[in-house]
Amino acid sequence: MQNRTGTADSNIKIINLILIPGLIGIALSLLFSNVGIMIAIVVIPLLLVLLIRIFREPSTLFFSVFVLNYFIIAASRYMNLSGLSFLMDILIAGTLVLILIHTALLRNFEWKYTLNVLTIGTFIWMLYCLAEIYNPSGMVKAWVLSRSLALYGFAVSLLASLLFNRYRMIRIFIFMLAIFTLLAVIKALIQKHFGFDETEVAWLNKGSYKTHLLSTGIRYFSFFTDAGNFGSNMGCAGVIFMICALYMKNKGLKIFYAAVSIAALYAMILSGTRGSLIVPLVGLALFSVVIKSRKTLITGGIILLAIYVFFAHTDIGQDNSYIRRMRTAFTPTEDASFNVRKNNQAILAEHLKNKPFGEGLGLSGVENQNISMRLTTTIPHDSWYVKIWVETGAVGLILYLGILLTAIGRGARIIMFKIKNRELKGILAGLLCGISGMLASAYGNAFWGQFPTAIIAFTGLALVLKGEYFEKELELKYLQENNKNT
Numbered sequence: 231m232q233n234r235t236g237t238a239d240s241n242i243k244i245i246n247l248i249l250i251p252g253l254i255g256i257a258l259s260l261l262f263s264n265v266g267i268m269i270a271i272v273v274i275p276l277l278l279v280l281l282i283r284i285f286r287e288p289s290t291l292f293f294s295v296f297v298l299n300y301f302i303i304a305a306s307r308y309m310n311l312s313g314l315s316f317l318m319d320i321l322i323a324g325t326l327v328l329i330l331i332h333t334a335l336l337r338n339f340e341w342k343y344t345l346n347v348l349t350i351g352t353f354i355w356m357l358y359c360l361a362e363i364y365n366p367s368g369m370v371k372a373w374v375l376s377r378s379l380a381l382y383g384f385a386v387s388l389l390a391s392l393l394f395n396r397y398r399m400i401r402i403f404i405f406m407l408a409i410f411t412l413l414a415v416i417k418a419l420i421q422k423h424f425g426f427d428e429t430e431v432a433w434l435n436k437g438s439y440k441t442h443l444l445s446t447g448i449r450y451f452s453f454f455t456d457a458g459n460f461g462s463n464m465g466c467a468g469v470i471f472m473i474c475a476l477y478m479k480n481k482g483l484k485i486f487y488a489a490v491s492i493a494a495l496y497a498m499i500l501s502g503t504r505g506s507l508i509v510p511l512v513g514l515a516l517f518s519v520v521i522k523s524r525k526t527l528i529t530g531g532i533i534l535l536a537i538y539v540f541f542a543h544t545d546i547g548q549d550n551s552y553i554r555r556m557r558t559a560f561t562p563t564e565d566a567s568f569n570v571r572k573n574n575q576a577i578l579a580e581h582l583k584n585k586p587f588g589e590g591l592g593l594s595g596v597e598n599q600n601i602s603m604r605l606t607t608t609i610p611h612d613s614w615y616v617k618i619w620v621e622t623g624a625v626g627l628i629l630y631l632g633i634l635l636t637a638i639g640r641g642a643r644i645i646m647f648k649i650k651n652r653e654l655k656g657i658l659a660g661l662l663c664g665i666s667g668m669l670a671s672a673y674g675n676a677f678w679g680q681f682p683t684a685i686i687a688f689t690g691l692a693l694v695l696k697g698e699y700f701e702k703e704l705e706l707k708y709l710q711e712n713n714k715n716t
Contacts, residue, residue, distance in 0.1 A: 351633030368590025461501030465509030477656020505674030
């Protein structure tokens with residue numbers, strides 16, 4: 231109790247030290263009509279308070295990374311900035327340094343919780359990607375520009391495993407994701423009902439109109455990298471918050487998360503991305519299994535069958551461009567773009583048949599032609615797994631998928647057999663099912679490694695794998711409350 235009181239007193243002293251001179255400065259700047267100084271006086275103390283908070287609680291910096299991660303594409307698009315991904319690298323590295331300092335001085339982090347299949351697996355993947363520097367057909371410049379593929383999975387899963395040490399932090403993470411999802415939905419609705427703004431029109435005119443302004447309809451992308459990334463993330467959010475809504479104790483949160491889920495699924499349809507439809511389907515299928523309820527399994531099976539019949543064997547809603555486009559996902563061989571992709575994959579397979587370790591990091595897809603002109607950069611990969619296969623070979627693809635599928639399998643086992651708290655089970659199941667759906671969708675879109683998907687996915691998986699830790703915390707809290715009552 232004394233420690234808490236001491237901390238509170240020190241916080242009050244810091245606030246007074248900043249607040250009183252700040253108020254005087256604001257008064258003087260208003261008196262002399264200097265708005266620039268006033269803004270600086272307001273912003274600088276806030277930054278100081280944030281820095282103090284970050285040094286005391288490294289998790290604050292991680293949450294700052296999470297916020298930036300969600301809006302980094304919008305920031306770079308509207309502010310015409312480049313190199314923001316390097317800023318993300320610095321912030322992630324800074325968070326790790328702070329943790330190491332806290333560990334050395336205060337010993338308030340339990341590193342044993344980092345030993346799970348995800349952190350160990352992504353560490354092995356990082357070493358494999360480091361070894362790709364020696365790939366005979368690789369390039370150092372291309373590798374450096376693809377560093378996020380090698381590093382982010384391990385760094386994010388490690389940090390999440392260390393920093394999320396209270397159940398309330400998961401609740402904060404989920405609530406923040408809900409708010410961000412609503413903002414993304416609102417932006418898509420603005421695009422639909424008011425049109426694209428000047429910045430978005432300029433972006434489309436650079437070539438993106440080819441994949442977003444189609445004869446079948448407009449594909450809205452909100453403030454994401456593209457419609458494919460947007461649609462799959464909205465599908466994931468739809469799954470997460472629908473499951474959370476079923477398990478929340480608080481009635482207000484239950485209603486709020488249900489509304490977010492409906493809004494996200496509607497936004498998924500607005501994206502016009504056929505591959506995103508697999509997200510809620512896989513999420514529902516996995517949820518029906520992990521929840522260990524015969525009623526849920528039967529209900530989920532009926533819903534999945536009904537969705538399949540609706541899209542694959544009826545013409546209902548065919549006049550609607552979004553339904554019409556989604557329906558083609560169930561008849562892919564009749565789609566010209568699907569056949570082009572299969573043909574491209576056949577060409578790549580012939581090229582890679584004697585390259586088990588791939589072409590090298592950063593050397594796939596037409597977006598990398600400025601680095602190197604070669605066969606693999608003249609063919610769009612159109613899939614995250616094709617990208618992994620081309621750059622790291624069959625060995626890399628098997629390793630990468632093996633790590634993620636093992637993590638999902640382990641997470642499912644934890645939810646099924648280890649988690650008893652109903653609300654915790656719902657949150658973890660929502661995260662696992664939504665992320666698994668995105669992983670399936672990544673077969674048709676190369677979005678998995680883009681902002682904000684990768685950090686959301688690896689954070690969510692790390693939290694699921696730490697589920698037993700949170701279960702013990704809630705059990706202890708329950709016992710303590712019972713002892714007080716008795």
